Amino acid sequence: xxxxxxxxxxxxxxxxxxxxxxxxxxxxxxxxxxxxxxxxxxxxxxxxxxxxxxxxxxxxxxxxxxxxxxxxxxxxxxxxxxxxxxxxxxxxxxxxxxxxxxxxxxxxxxxxxxxxxxxxxxxxxxxxxxxxxxxxxxxxxxxxxxxxxxxxxxxxxxxxxxxxxxxxxxxxxxxxxxxxxxxxxxxxxxxxxxxxxxxxxxxxxxxxxxxxxxxxxxxxxxxxxxxxxxxxxxxxxxxxxxxxxxxxxxxxxxxxxxxxxxxxxxxxxxxxxxxxxxxxxxxxxxxxxxxxxxxxxxxxxxxxxxxxxxxxxxxxxxxxxxxxxxxxxxxxxxxxxxxxxxxxxxxxxxxxxxxxxxxxxxxxxxxxxxxxxxxxxxxxxxxxxxxxxxxxxxxxxxxxxxxxxxxxxxxxxxxxxxxxxxxxxxxxxxxxxxxxxxxxxxxxxxxxxxx
Numbered sequence: 001x002x003x004x005x006x007x008x009x010x011x012x013x014x015x016x017x018x019x020x021x022x023x024x025x026x027x028x029x030x031x032x033x034x035x036x037x038x039x040x041x042x043x044x045x046x047x048x049x050x051x052x053x054x055x056x057x058x059x060x061x062x063x064x065x066x067x068x069x070x071x072x073x074x075x076x077x078x079x080x081x082x083x084x085x086x087x088x089x090x091x092x093x094x095x096x097x098x099x100x101x102x103x104x105x106x107x108x109x110x111x112x113x114x115x116x117x118x119x120x121x122x123x124x125x126x127x128x129x130x131x132x133x134x135x136x137x138x139x140x141x142x143x144x145x146x147x148x149x150x151x152x153x154x155x156x157x158x159x160x161x162x163x164x165x166x167x168x169x170x171x172x173x174x175x176x177x178x179x180x181x182x183x184x185x186x187x188x189x190x191x192x193x194x195x196x197x198x199x200x201x202x203x204x205x206x207x208x209x210x211x212x213x214x215x216x217x218x219x220x221x222x223x224x225x226x227x228x229x230x231x232x233x234x235x236x237x238x239x240x241x242x243x244x245x246x247x248x249x250x251x252x253x254x255x256x257x258x259x260x261x262x263x264x265x266x267x268x269x270x271x272x273x274x275x276x277x278x279x280x281x282x283x284x285x286x287x288x289x290x291x292x293x294x295x296x297x298x299x300x301x302x303x304x305x306x307x308x309x310x311x312x313x314x315x316x317x318x319x320x321x322x323x324x325x326x327x328x329x330x331x332x333x334x335x336x337x338x339x340x341x342x343x344x345x346x347x348x349x350x351x352x353x354x355x356x357x358x359x360x361x362x363x364x365x366x367x368x369x370x371x372x373x374x375x376x377x378x379x380x381x382x383x384x385x386x387x388x389x390x391x392x393x394x395x396x397x398x399x400x401x402x403x404x405x406x407x408x409x410x411x412x413x414x415x416x417x418x419x420x421x422x423x424x425x426x427x428x429x430x431x432x433x434x435x436x437x438x439x440x441x442x443x444x445x446x447x448x449x450x451x
Contacts, residue, residue: 001025001132002102002321005033007352007364008134009083010061012092014368017063020375023126024092025116027101031087034138035079038165041101043139045162045183045315049190050076052359053182053268055217058414059359064089072217102321105131112347130347130375133319134364137353140318142406143311144178150290154309161187161312170194174305176296178287179312180206180254181407185269187310192280199304200276201284204403205255211270213241218268219358219414227415231401235261252276253283259403265355265411314407317353332406335395337387338424339410339417340367355407358414366421370428379428 001008001015004026015022028041037046051073052059060066064086070078087093097116104115108127115125141160144151151158159169161183167190175195177188180202191198213221221241226234239261250256252273257264275281288299296306317329327334327345334353335343342348349371352364373379381387402408 001134002105003033003134003136004028004031004087004096004098005134005136005352006035006083006361007136007367008033008132009087009092009096010361010365011132011134011351011368011371012095013061013063013086013090014365014372015375016090016092016095018372018376020372022095022132023128024096025100025102025114026096026098029098030080030084031093031096032080032083033136035076035083037076037080043136045138046076047161047164047183047187048166049186052079053211054359055219058217058219059361061086061361061365063365073211102135105321106323106326107345110346128347130349132349132351132368132371133353134351135319137317137355137410138315140316141311142314142316144287144313148287148289150292153292154290154294154296156294156307156309158309158311161310162315164310167191167194169308172196173307174294175199176201176284176287176304176306176309177312178202178309179314180204180267181265181312181314182268184310184312185267185272187312188281189269189271189275191310192275195308197304198281199284199306200281201287201298202255203286204259205249205257206264206267207242207257207261208246208249208252208254208272209238209242209266209268210245210273211268213245224415227413231262238262246273255283255285262357263401264403264405265407266357317410332409334410335388335391337381337391338370338420339412340371341381341387343384343387343391353410354412354417355410356412356414356417363412363414363417363421366418370421370425373425373428378432379425380431381428382431 001011001022001024004024008024009031012024028039030036034044035046036044055072056066056070056074066082099119100116102114103117106113112128112131113125114128115123117123141162143160164187170191171194173195174197175191176199177184177191178201188198188200209218211218222237226237253276285299288297291297294305294307295303297303317332317334319327336350337343339354340349351367352360354363356363398411402411
């Protein structure tokens with residue numbers, strides 16, 4: 001197991017409960033990954049004011065719910081404590097090797113050689129039958145591609161949201177936040193309370209969804225059965241509620257979205273629209289260039305004097321321990337069966353590499369249960385051809401539904417995806433029966449031309 005963040009520790013819990021031996025390596029000194037503020041593994045993107053954007057109950061592990069005295073939307077300290085309590089409750093802490101990073105993973109005779117290095121520089125290599133990758137996908141900043149003309153000569157400061165931690169760097173400055181995702185909204189709102197002036201720039205508009213609808217967390221406002229209905233009906237339900245709660249985005253000065261609701265990852269904020277309405281945040285279109293000094297020119301020809309630019313432009317999926325020719329995520333795309341299984345490399349699994357309309361934690365837990373079924377021999381995968389067909393079909397469906405963006409390459413819907421994993425476990429158990437094994441062997445022989 002690579003990583004002891006929210007996905008890694010859920011996999012550890014499932015494997016341990018099943019009695020499946022494992023080693024877990026964590027570069028930092030604590031669990032929690034991205035939710036450990038100022039994590040000493042240097043991979044956390046959490047900022048001091050961060051709260052979750054999915055509700056407490058929806059984010060909880062099925063095996064260990066969050067405390068009932070937690071608020072609807074806990075902060076990162078509470079989430080980190082929850083993870084600490086989780087690993088201690090299940091006795092997992094002593095089974096994780098902290099301060100030990102994975103430096104190389106390579107196939108060897110049908111298995112995997114994994115090289116690790118501790119904080120003293122000591123290395124060792126061990127062989128494993130399978131590797132579960134849970135190093136996260138919100139730690140390697142993706143800067144504007146290509147850079148805006150003149151950015152190298154800009155005399156102000158430029159940072160990525162990954163490096164934003166405290167609001168003191170905003171005080172008294174002219175701040176430009178680029179993006180309209182959740183981090184961009186949080187940082188722009190915080191800037192509007194600390195900076196001299198705050199501008200929010202974006203390529204396209206977005207639907208800003210409040211954290212509450214009808215007095216309950218938005219992701220709990222609709223019953224799970226709603227997710228079984230056709231997408232247009234789901235969209236109608238949520239659009240009706242959002243129009244009552246917030247109205248049209250253009251009335252706040254935001255550009256009209258060029259897509260339908262649920263065709264992009266949701267932007268969740270109950271603070272942004274009022275700050276726009278108060279005039280404390282001014283909306284700008286995308287950056288055009290940096291013509292000189294501290295001047296920023298926008299695509300509409302307007303210019304502003306800016307001291308600090310915060311790029312909220314997302315993250316790259318990165319696996320530094322794999323040879324690039326073996327595994328890479330070009331343009332944030334990695335072909336995986338059900339977003340987990342590497343078809344070309346048996347024994348390689350990716351946990352939590354999804355961007356759900358909902359929380360990752362219960363999904364990673366369900367993924368881990370499925371992979372544990374495979375480890376125990378209680379389930380089997382489909383044929384290689386069938387898995388490739390599913391991957392291609394899911395990619396086509398994603399391209400048809402979502403606006404083109406590198407942030408939508410691993411998108412899934414929360415409840416439908418959980419149902420998919422549950423169905424995969426049932427189908428995998430059937431494939432593992434005598435008939436299933438016979439068909440799998442026949443398929444294998446036909447591919448090799450040995451029949």
